[in-house]
Amino acid sequence: MELRNEMRLEFLSKSQNESFARAAVAAFAAQLDPTLEEIADIKTAVSEAVTNAIIHGYESPDKYVQVITKIYDGTVVIEVIDHGKGIEDVELARQPLYTTKPELERSGMGFTVMETFMDEVEVTSAPGQGTRVRMVKHIRSNSGETGNG
Amino acid sequence: MRLNSRRDKDVLIVELCGELDHHHADEARERLDEMLEDTSIKHMIFDLSKLQFMDSSGIGVFLGRYKTIARRSGQACLAAINPQLDRILNISGLYKILKVYDSVGQAIKGIREVQ
Numbered sequence: 710m711e712l713r714n715e716m717r718l719e720f721l722s723k724s725q726n727e728s729f730a731r732a733a734v735a736a737f738a739a740q741l742d743p744t745l746e747e748i749a750d751i752k753t754a755v756s757e758a759v760t761n762a763i764i765h766g767y768e769s770p771d772k773y774v775q776v777i778t779k780i781y782d783g784t785v786v787i788e789v790i791d792h793g794k795g796i797e798d799v800e801l802a803r804q805p806l807y808t809t810k811p812e813l814e815r816s817g818m819g820f821t822v823m824e825t826f827m828d829e830v831e832v833t834s835a836p837g838q839g840t841r842v843r844m845v846k847h848i849r850s851n852s853g854e855t856g857n858g
Numbered sequence: 859m860r861l862n863s864r865r866d867k868d869v870l871i872v873e874l875c876g877e878l879d880h881h882h883a884d885e886a887r888e889r890l891d892e893m894l895e896d897t898s899i900k901h902m903i904f905d906l907s908k909l910q911f912m913d914s915s916g917i918g919v920f921l922g923r924y925k926t927i928a929r930r931s932g933q934a935c936l937a938a939i940n941p942q943l944d945r946i947l948n949i950s951g952l953y954k955i956l957k958v959y960d961s962v963g964q965a966i967k968g969i970r971e972v973q
Contacts, residue, residue, distance in 0.1 A: 724881035731911075749911075749942040756913040760880040814887065814918030818950055822914050825949050 710781040714740065718776040722767040722791070724760075730776055731755040737778050738785045741848040750826035751785065751846055757819040758789035758842045764810065766793030766840055785846050792839035799832050861889050866966055868900040868932075875908040883915040890923050900932035903965045907938035917950040924956060933957060933972060935965045 716737050720726040731752040738751055755776070762774045775790040796802045803824075808817035823830045829845035859882035860875040870893060878886060893899070902923060920936070927934040935957045939947065947953060959965035 724879075727879050727881050728877060746941065749945075752911065753913050753942070753946060756879050756911075760913065760915065764880065814883070814922050816914050816917035816921070816950065818914040818917055821949060822946060826945070 710784065712779055712781060714780040716778050719773050721770060722763045722772045722774050723770040724763055727756055727759050730759045734776060734778050734787055741780060741783065741785060743848045747848055754823045754826045754844055755787060757822050761819055762789055762791035766791035783848050785848065787844045789842045795836040795838050795840055796834040797836055799834050859886060861886060863893055868898060869903060869966060869969060870899045871903045871905060871962055873905040873908060877911040878909060878916040879913050880915040883919050886919050887922060894926050900930050901969050902927050902934045903962055904936050905938055905962050906936060906943055909943060912943050912946060917952060920952055920956065933969050935959055937962045937965045
């Protein structure tokens with residue numbers, strides 16, 4: 710796959726930035742001519758990953774979350790990275806309804822939403838070092854000059 | 859995020875406008891719980907016609923308020939769901955416990971029919 714475009718965002722781990730992050734990634738992905746549904750999927754998945762970084766990765770608003778978005782032919786690849794506390798057991802964290810914060814009425818559906826709305830979700834994490842969520846979405850509406858189907 | 863509320867007898871109707879994410883969920887939860895302090899409210903309708911975006915943070919907001927209404931033996935309903943919301947609500951399992959209507963009018967009618 711040939712890289713067509715790339716953008717990098719870095720912002721403080723404040724909850725106000727969740728809407729900024731998903732809107733920015735969606736606007737950048739728009740160059741692939743996605744459908745409204747595909748845009749909604751991307752926004753929702755980014756919102757989940759960034760929220761996880763903010764409330765589980767850092768638990769404080771003075772750290773930085775990084776979002777890298779890469780555009781290939783007909784495909785967008787999004788990485789959401791924090792350097793926070795990391796996840797002890799990634800398999801367990803990905804289970805539907807699993808949450809470490811039920812007192813905040815967290816539903817434990819974040820990873821399930823990402824997996825449902827994106828084509829691939831890969832989670833790399835180490836306790837004390839942080840978490841990287843890599844998500845891939847194939848944009849089916851794109852007629853694409855090359856390599857799309 | 860903006861919340862507009864009105865009453866139809868013992869039914870509280872809340873219109874959620876804007877985006878319901880983790881940032882807005884805390885405020886929404888607080889405001890909804892304040893409204894529900896009025897114990898003459900028995901049933902609740904969430905009007906989602908102006909809700910443009912929701913992530914899984916919204917699931918907890920609906921579920922928490924559903925529990926309050928269920929303790930009053932009332933009905934909690936969702937009305938006017940757009941396709942983006944439908945996908946996330948569907949995987950959340952909320953459709954198993956919350957009734958869904960095309961409009962607020964139909965939701966009120968549905969509540970009255972069960973009573």
